Amino acid sequence: xxxxxxxxxxxxxxxxxxxxxxxxxxxxxxxxxxxxxxxxxxxxxxxxxxxxxxxxxxxxxxxxxxxxxxxxxxxxxxxxxxxxxxxxxxxxxxxxxxxxxxxxxxxxxxxxxxxxxxxxxxxxxxxxxxxxxxxxxxxxxxxxxxxxxxxxxxxxxxxxxxxxxxxxxxxxxxxxxxxxxxxxxxxxxxxxxxxxxxxxxxxxxxxxxxxxxxxxxxxxxxxxxxxxxxxxxxxxxxxxxxxxxxxxxxxxxxxxxxxxxxxxxxxxxxxxxxxxxxxxxxxxxxxxxxxxxxxxxxxxxxxxxxxxxxxx
Numbered sequence: 001x002x003x004x005x006x007x008x009x010x011x012x013x014x015x016x017x018x019x020x021x022x023x024x025x026x027x028x029x030x031x032x033x034x035x036x037x038x039x040x041x042x043x044x045x046x047x048x049x050x051x052x053x054x055x056x057x058x059x060x061x062x063x064x065x066x067x068x069x070x071x072x073x074x075x076x077x078x079x080x081x082x083x084x085x086x087x088x089x090x091x092x093x094x095x096x097x098x099x100x101x102x103x104x105x106x107x108x109x110x111x112x113x114x115x116x117x118x119x120x121x122x123x124x125x126x127x128x129x130x131x132x133x134x135x136x137x138x139x140x141x142x143x144x145x146x147x148x149x150x151x152x153x154x155x156x157x158x159x160x161x162x163x164x165x166x167x168x169x170x171x172x173x174x175x176x177x178x179x180x181x182x183x184x185x186x187x188x189x190x191x192x193x194x195x196x197x198x199x200x201x202x203x204x205x206x207x208x209x210x211x212x213x214x215x216x217x218x219x220x221x222x223x224x225x226x227x228x229x230x231x232x233x234x235x236x237x238x239x240x241x242x243x244x245x246x247x248x249x250x251x252x253x254x255x256x257x258x259x260x261x262x263x264x265x266x267x268x269x270x271x272x273x274x275x276x277x278x279x280x281x282x283x284x285x286x287x288x289x290x291x292x293x294x295x296x297x298x299x300x301x302x303x304x305x306x307x308x309x310x311x312x
Contacts (some may be wrong), residue, residue, distance in 0.1 A: 040130045043072030048129040056124075064106045065115050065122040072135045076162045077125040079150070083192050083199075085185065086150040086162065087115070089124035090136050095144040097171040105145075108174035118185060143169035149181060151188045154195065187288065 041166050043051065046069060053067045065087075068075045072088070079086040085162045089106070105111065115122060125132025127144075147168040154160035166184050168177065285291050 040133055041128055042130045045074075045131040048124070048125065048131050049308065052125055052129070053131055055126075056175070060102050060107055062113065063109065065106060065112055065124075068121055068123045070123075071131060072123060072125070075097055075121060079121045080152050080160065080162050082119075083152060083196055084123075085118070085120045085181070085188075087122050087181070088135065088139065088145040088146075088148040088150060089122065090132055090139070090141050090144065090148075091124075091145050092127045097145055099271075101145040101171055102247075105172060107173050111174040111177055114178050116180070117179070118182065139164060139167070141167075141169070145169075145171065148175065149184050151184065152192065152195065153188075154191070160195070173270065 004181075041048065049069045050069070053064075053069065056064060056067075068078070068084065072080070075086060078084070091101065098231045114120075125135060127133045127136045127141075136146070139146070141148075148164045149166040149168075150164050153163045153165075165188065166180055168180055218231050283291060
């Protein structure tokens with residue numbers, strides 16, 4: 001009898017060990033099978049993220065990490081750009097630990113405060129949604145709730161890649177998550193600080209180049225404006241000289257024409273007759289005060305009057 005009980009106890013122990021070893025695989029297979037038997041919610045990734053947050057708050061309240069409202073790839077890009085740690089949370093309604101994990105771990109003020117103080121980005125999804133299901137396959141999750149810690153890593157001077165550095169599968173407490181996150185922060189923060197420093201140097205160098213380019217453009221514009229004004233002033237001076245020269249030429253031409261006309265008019269005057277009774281003296285006072293006179297004959301005056309009468 002004692003031997004029988006001993007054998008039965010050994011059999012139960014072996015069965016327990018085998019079950020414990022195979023549980024993750026059988027659990028994942030059961031979940032995968034259940035997932036395949038129903039249709040995934042094929043939503044826009046951002047809409048799915050918003051719905052996850054809304055459903056979480058309906059069940060567990062508004063105390064939770066700041067869930068990223070966007071696709072998984074957008075969360076990766078955001079964390080990479082801002083040099084943040086990314087914590088990915090995957091869960092399924094079929095798992096017994098989901099309610100307890102959400103109700104006790106994700107609503108923990110200690111965890112929420114820790115995530116905010118360390119600027120950790122959080123993306124969460126339910127694998128009944130297509131986006132979370134694809135992420136689940138990419139991260140090869142086997143047990144739920146599933147948490148992956150992802151951080152930027154660089155090598156050979158490239159831009160770096162977001163790489164999973166830790167994974168926590170199954171039910172985990174706030175203390176466990178904080179400890180695992182702290183370990184990864186201590187391990188990878190020096191690398192992130194180095195990247196921040198390199199980015200700051202590149203940004204500073206770019207700003208200096210931009211300032212130099214701006215100063216050069218402003219100097220070039222000032223020189224061009226100065227040259228333009230100089231050309232305009234030179235052109236105005238040239239036109240002024242040409243106008244002055246033109247007026248001088250017109251004045252000289254007019255004076256020459258007057259001189260020609262005066263000479264022609266003098267050439268047309270008849271010889272001055274003898275001073276007798278048939279001569280009339282015409283006197284003129286010139287602008288300079290001098291006086292001059294003509295002695296035309298009476299016959300010439302009569303002919304001139306006749307000509308004027310005929311012209312009228």
